[in-house]
Amino acid sequence: MRSKSVLLTVVYKRKRVRMSVINFGQSVTLQEFAHGIGTVGNDVTIIGQGEPGIGKSSMLKTLAQRYPDYEIAYIDCTLLDLGDFALPYTVEVGDGNRVTRFAPNARFKFHSDKPVIIMLDEIGKAMKAVKNVLLTLMLEGRIGDSYAPKGSIVFGTTNLLSDGVGDMLEAHARNRIALVTVRKPDADEWIEWALKNDIAPEVVAWVKQFPHALSSYTDGSQKDNPYIFNPTRAGMGAVVTPRSLEKASHIAKKRSELGDALTISLLTGTIGESASRDMQAFFTVVDKLPTWESVISNPSSAKLPDDTVAKCILVFSAIARVEKDNLSKWLTYSKRMDMEWQALFATSVMKSNKQSFCVMNSDFKDWALKNQWLF
Numbered sequence: 001m002r003s004k005s006v007l008l009t010v011v012y013k014r015k016r017v018r019m020s021v022i023n024f025g026q027s028v029t030l031q032e033f034a035h036g037i038g039t040v041g042n043d044v045t046i047i048g049q050g051e052p053g054i055g056k057s058s059m060l061k062t063l064a065q066r067y068p069d070y071e072i073a074y075i076d077c078t079l080l081d082l083g084d085f086a087l088p089y090t091v092e093v094g095d096g097n098r099v100t101r102f103a104p105n106a107r108f109k110f111h112s113d114k115p116v117i118i119m120l121d122e123i124g125k126a127m128k129a130v131k132n133v134l135l136t137l138m139l140e141g142r143i144g145d146s147y148a149p150k151g152s153i154v155f156g157t158t159n160l161l162s163d164g165v166g167d168m169l170e171a172h173a174r175n176r177i178a179l180v181t182v183r184k185p186d187a188d189e190w191i192e193w194a195l196k197n198d199i200a201p202e203v204v205a206w207v208k209q210f211p212h213a214l215s216s217y218t219d220g221s222q223k224d225n226p227y228i229f230n231p232t233r234a235g236m237g238a239v240v241t242p243r244s245l246e247k248a249s250h251i252a253k254k255r256s257e258l259g260d261a262l263t264i265s266l267l268t269g270t271i272g273e274s275a276s277r278d279m280q281a282f283f284t285v286v287d288k289l290p291t292w293e294s295v296i297s298n299p300s301s302a303k304l305p306d307d308t309v310a311k312c313i314l315v316f317s318a319i320a321r322v323e324k325d326n327l328s329k330w331l332t333y334s335k336r337m338d339m340e341w342q343a344l345f346a347t348s349v350m351k352s353n354k355q356s357f358c359v360m361n362s363d364f365k366d367w368a369l370k371n372q373w374l375f
Contacts, residue, residue, distance in 0.1 A: 027183035034059045036180070038066060041153035042115075045138040047123065049158045050182035051216065051229055052165065053241030056157040060119045063153075070153070071112040074119055077126035077134070077156075085133055086144050102144040110143070115151035124158030124167030131173055139176040162218075164231040187211030190242055195352040200252040201317035202282045203245060208312055213240040213275060226274040238272040245271065248279070255283060285310045292317065296326050299333035311337060315345045322349070324357040331363045343371070 028036070033048045037059070040046070048056050064072050086102035093099050109116040120134060133143070138156070141148040148154070159167040160181070169179065185193070187207050194204045207213060215222045217230040227240040238244065247270050255263045263283070267276035289310055290303040295318075305311055315334075322330050334342050346368065349358055358364050 027181040029189070030055050030059060030062075030182060030185060033180065033182045034062045034066070036178075037153060037155045038063060040178075041117075041155055042151055045154045045156065045177045047120075047156040047158060047169070047177050047179050048182040049124070049160050049167070049179060051163060051184055051218075051241070052159060053229070053239075053243035054182065054184045055242050056182055057119070057121050059155075059157075060117065060121075063117050067117065069114060071109045071114050071116040071149075073107060073109040073116050074121065075107060076121050077123045077130060080126060080130045082129055082133065086146070102146070104143045104146045108137075108143060108148070110146050110148055112149055115149045115153070117153045118148065118155075120154065120156035122158060122167075123156040124169050125165070128170075131170070135173060135176055138173075162231065163229075184214060184216045185242060187214045190214055190245070191348070192351045193242075194245075194249075195316075195319055195348060197246075198249075198320070199246065200249040201320050202286050202313050203249045203252050203279070204316040205309065205313040206279050206282050207245065208316070209309060210275075210278065214242070227272060238269055240271045240275050247271075252279075252283070282309060282313060286313055289314055289317075292321050295333050296329045299329045300336075302333060304336055311341050312344075315341055316348070318345060319349050319352055319354065322354060324361075327358060327361050328363045331361075331367060335367075339371075342367070346371070 028048075033046070033056070037046050048059070050056050060072065060074060064070070084105055084107075086104045088100045088102055090098045090100050104110045108118060118137070120138070123131065123134065126134070136142045137148075138154055141152055141154060156177075158169065159165050161167060169177075188211075191204055191207060194207070210227070212222070212225055213227040215225055215228055217223070217225075217228055217232070222228060223230070223232070229239045229241060230236065248267055251258070251263060251266045251270065258266065260280075260283075264276055264280055267279060270276075271279070285305075285307060289305060295302045305314060318330050318334070334345055346364075349355065
């Protein structure tokens with residue numbers, strides 16, 4: 001975990017606000033954020049604050065996979081108004097008397113016969129009246145006089161105040177929750193995720209070669225980094241984030257259909273001009289690589305690239321394409337490369353969803369035993 005402090009001047013509600021030292025405390029990873037929610041979330045509402053696009057909201061998908069017996073309720077707090085919580089209805093209470101009660105909106109899944117994981121996304125940007133209504137949900141799991149099913153979990157996401165995008169949690173709200181700072185994943189952490197989520201190999205290789213593209217503006221040494229989100233930089237457009245890299249992957253996979261000019265235009269609008277121009281060089285290299293079919297058909301004689309970038313892309317492409325029946329052939333080919341590339345493949349594939357059949361392959365096991373110092 002990291003502790004970040006930074007001196008910033010941000011624009012909030014059209015006013016320039018100079019914050020003396022912002023202490024972000026002990027930050028947590030995305031996986032730690034999800035683990036905390038799953039462990040104590042039915043008793044404590046955890047709100048994760050962090051930079052835009054780092055994957056905070058995607059933790060709902062992570063939790064849904066970990067807890068398949070739960071219903072899932074995604075709540076975009078920026079779209080809520082007071083009328084979106086509950087509607088009145090009347091019931092008879094005896095002697096002909098009637099009282100008004102409120103039926104909660106179906107979006108909160110209170111009517112489910114299963115516990116619910118409720119994510120309050122962008123809660124710091126919600127209207128103050130909406131946040132006030134959500135206080136009982138965060139503290140007691142209640143909207144009006146209706147309670148979420150037993151065992152339900154409530155958590156939320158918001159941006160850092162220093163991001164300058166209008167997030168604010170008042171003191172009385174913060175006292176009802178556990179507010180944690182979720183840090184941006186670094187390049188190695190993002191690559192581990194990318195290898196499990198079908199991200200284009202050239203995009204993965206680009207991050208490997210440009211790891212500072214996932215640095216944080218809260219690190220004072222990164223003030224001149226052209227790739228990243230930085231609220232102190234005027235006229236900032238598209239930037240590199242884990243979210244925008246995933247979108248860039250979809251564009252990269254369709255390069256042949258889009259054409260070079262449109263591909264670069266789309267990437268510029270997704271990850272920024274500096275990143276898109278640097279990534280363009282990677283596409284040029286990809287087009288000169290030996291085909292996967294030639295590598296697997298003739299592992300002892302297929303062409304070996306000379307360029308460092310080409311080797312990096314080839315290794316990550318292999319991780320994406322290797323299967324149980326062609327792993328040994330790839331290993332034969334890779335042994336013709338320098339040890340650093342063999343090691344990159346081995347250590348990376350062990351972090352991917354290909355690990356299970358790799359550890360059962362005799363050629364891979366022999367290589368790993370011979371080079372166990374790498375692990």
